[in-house]
Amino acid sequence: MFYIKTNISNGVEIKIDLFEDEIYTQCPKCGKEIQINSEELADIIKDQCLASTNVYCKDCAKEVI
Numbered sequence: 778m779f780y781i782k783t784n785i786s787n788g789v790e791i792k793i794d795l796f797e798d799e800i801y802t803q804c805p806k807c808g809k810e811i812q813i814n815s816e817e818l819a820d821i822i823k824d825q826c827l828a829s830t831n832v833y834c835k836d837c838a839k840e841v842i
């Protein structure tokens with residue numbers, strides 16, 4: 778099990794369980810929400826830094842590539 782841990786204020790910490798069907802990103806061009814599955818996520822982590830990665834939705838990917 779993986780989870781996201783974040784400090785929301787001094788000493789207040791939250792943990793959110795991470796399920797592979799609950800990973801989302803947002804298209805940097807149109808703002809559309811995109812669901813990422815674990816295989817796609819593995820590809821992203823393998824090739825580049827997760828935090829700086831932009832994943833375009835199908836429509837915008839056509840224009841970008």
Ligand SMILES: [Zn+2]
Nearest residue numbers: 804807834837
């Ligand atoms: Zn888009």
